[in-house]
Amino acid sequence: MSRVGKMPVAIPQGVDVSITADQISVKGALGTLVQPVNRLVTVKNEDGKLTFTPADDSAEANAMSGTMRALVANLVNGVSKGFEKKLTLVGVGFRAQAQGQKLNLQVGFSHPVVKEMPAGVKVETPSQTEIVIKGADRQVVGQVAAEVRAIRPPEPYKGKGIRYADEKVSLKETKKK
Known part of the structure; x- marks a missing residue:
């Protein structure tokens, strides 16, 4: 068994x-x-x-x-108890702002990205570069966090993007002539 x-x-x-x-x-x-x-x-x-x-x-x-x-x-x-996922924004000018059930992201695009939260999920931004996603359903919280991260995943050369708080991003070395 x-x-x-x-x-x-x-x-x-x-x-x-x-x-x-x-x-x-x-x-x-x-x-x-x-x-x-x-x-x-x-x-x-x-x-x-x-x-x-x-x-x-x-x-x-x-x-x-x-x-x-x-x-x-x-x-x-x-x-x-509930579940929560923490995300951090790394990059110059990258900002996040929670407005009710919406998350406004400025992550280097020409326009702000607005992510609507599903029912049962709350989003908080303790600072401009931190996002905390909370909810009772573990699967939904993890899925929403993955969708937010997918908006701008960390790039491999400078590490700029949205990453989980405990995520380690290994950076590549630039090409040499």
Whole structure:
């Protein structure tokens, strides 16, 4: 059996989990998230802990039990604590400004780039060169951060662009004559 799938998911105080035949709904302080249940995995709520067991002995069911456990653990974490991604802007004149659900970026183009945030995702700019993307759904937060980074990814010679706060950009050496 999957090592990840064997570990139960503890449900913290203030988080409500309801399991139906086709989905798991997790409700907490930061919102409600829903995950469809795979038919190869059996989910049980036993005294404050969720357990995931494969429905049969196939390798696919074994793998899906670990996957379902990780996805539901992310849901529980998201509605209780939330997730965030930090991005930094590197470059002369590169600026970011959050205005409600919109992110205005000036990153070296002839026009400002406006990125609309989806529902459930908040964006903050503590300084002009820092962007913090927050939300309850880990997958959506990561996807939005990747889309913002893709507007101007770091270039390999000077390192200018939008990068994750913990990202290391290896710079290339310029050509010699």
